[in-house]
Amino acid sequence: MITLRNIVKEYDGKQDSGRAVDGLNLEINKGEFVALLGPSGCGKTTTLMMLAGLLKPTSGEILFNGKLVNHVEPKDRNIGMVFQSYALYPHLSVRDNIAFPLRERKIPKQEAYERAKETSKILQIDHLLDRKPSQLSGGQQQRVAMARALSKNPEILLLDEPMSNLDARLKLDVRDEIRKIQRNLGVTTIIVTHDQEEALAISDRVAILNGGQIQQYAPPHELFNHPVNLFVASFLGNPPMNLVQGELREMNGNQVVVTEGFEYLLPADRRLDKAHMGKSVKFGIRPHDIAICSPTDHQRIKMKVDLVEHLGSGKLVKVIDPLGKLDTMIRLLTGNEAEIESGDEVYIKFKENKFHLFDMNDNGRNLLQYK
Ligand SMILES: Nc1ncnc2c1ncn2[C@@H]1O[C@H](COP(=O)(O)OP(=O)(O)OP(=O)(O)O)[C@@H](O)[C@H]1O
Ligand SMILES: [Mg+2]
Known part of the structure; x- marks a missing residue:
């Protein structure tokens, strides 16, 4: 379980222009698929970066399974992350891209390749292992990025607008695929998006953010039918x-x-x-x-x-x-x-x-x- 307790983030020198995240409370159950949804600048990426350990909260507590992780380094958090720009290594093959996080952890090459192969099968890209990223379609690149995030068998998967570069049709396929993989592996997943249809379609629960604060955190149908305030009501639909x-x-x-x-x-x-x-x-x-x-x-x-x-x-x-x-x-x-x-x-x-x-x-x- 992931717990965010009263998280505040002020970027240095930004105090006067407000808080990027302003007293955020959130609980995410093991295996749950949660979306952070809200307008541009509402604090979604900032929240994800704090979960990953790439940013430190100004105050508040982040707990994984009840243990405080505020000061745990990103590499020790057992997190897989896919950013908006997949940022694959262009000079490495698909195989080496997927194996990269494992090699970083000093896992021997042979074993890393074995595991890269297994993960690539789940994502149906095992026939592309020898190619370079430039020889792949957008959807294939996206799956390589997912495979790289999943190869180290993370407890938590963080996705920041992973589908925003895909065309409408491919987006639907990829989002079904992400949901299927997530269910099969049971990995706790947090996706950041500003596409409400996407968030409502694939999430167990959605947190609607505005101005660094959670407006409502509930299953999709409840947000849609029982909005707690005007912001949620007018944002969705x-x-x-x-x-x-x-x-x-x-x-x-x-x-x-x-x-x-x-x-x-x-x-x-x-x-x-x-x-x-x-x-x-x-x-x-x-x-x-x-x-x-x-x-x-x-x-x-x-x-x-x-x-x-x-x-x-x-x-x-x-x-x-x-x-x-x-x-x-x-x-x-x-x-x-x-x-x-x-x-x-x-x-x-x-x-x-x-x-x-x-x-x-x-x-x-x-x-x-x-x-
Ligand atoms: N490195 C930074 N330094 C100062 N301010 C920042 C920095 N990064 C983000 N901010 C500010 O913090 C607020 C939240 O930004 P954040 O990137 O979390 O928004 P977001 O919800 O991910 O938006 P988007 O949908 O546009 O990606 C914004 O007001 C932004 O300008
Ligand atoms: Mg963002």
Whole structure:
């Protein structure tokens, strides 16, 4: 198990411009596949480098299996690492590249080659052992880098944007492969990425970082369906969650979100503490949780279709308030069978209990705790 306790990292001379990592707490179980996900500059690489021992935390503790490793040298941490640029040694063959970490550890050449061969079989590159990196495709080079990281049989595998140089199709293949290898070997893996689809697809748990702090650490479906705050909600999802500025009010015994364009009655089982009434909130709902409905449906909202985009698997419909009071456009997803064109007047409704309310006076905290 890996434990990060209250980790702070200030780069020298950077104190005034903030902390790269600012009080990070994280636990990763043995054999788990965890992604660090967040916008550029949020502290992902810094965190990975501290795990590898290439950077020292300014304060806080890093523990492997309960043992403090803050001062353990990188070479003694039993970690395999793949950087964004694979950084293969161009003058060495694939075989020597993979065997390199073993030779560094003074393992005899013959044995190192044996082990390089075994690892290369797992990654299906054993037919390429005599080639130089320049004679390989991008995906093959990536696998050589993985093989090199795995050849010394590490307890922990650290991957920093390992797939960012690959084309879309190859990326899918390689990510399946990484997941398969990881499962087979049971190696604890931490991957850094800013590709949310990738993180959600292959991880057991994802830590969403912003400004050097963890916003939420949970399995993918939980992050997506139960975001703890506005940052997580708006960071995840493509097309993104719709967010409409509103105010919570008590009206005729009902609790209502009042926006410029519509009023939405909270269902009885979603009533909030009275203390929240009067608060400024963002009303959030994902595009696939909005349906086009009939003119007689309960809680319908009249809208005008501004644009229809064909996604292949369905249609992305952008609707606007026909009266022009609501200044945000709303996106929704429909099936291909929906006959809908720009200019149409439509009624939309929000699917039951799929909406979120973010408290704008409390850093966008989600007021609804669905379970
Ligand atoms: N060597 C350094 N010296 C000073 N500041 C640094 C150094 N390396 C990174 N930083 C700063 O620390 C913060 C976190 O950087 P980090 O590289 O961890 O971000 P990241 O999440 O990996 O971003 P990206 O997605 O762009 O790779 C940034 O504000 C960055 O400018
Ligand atoms: Mg980085």
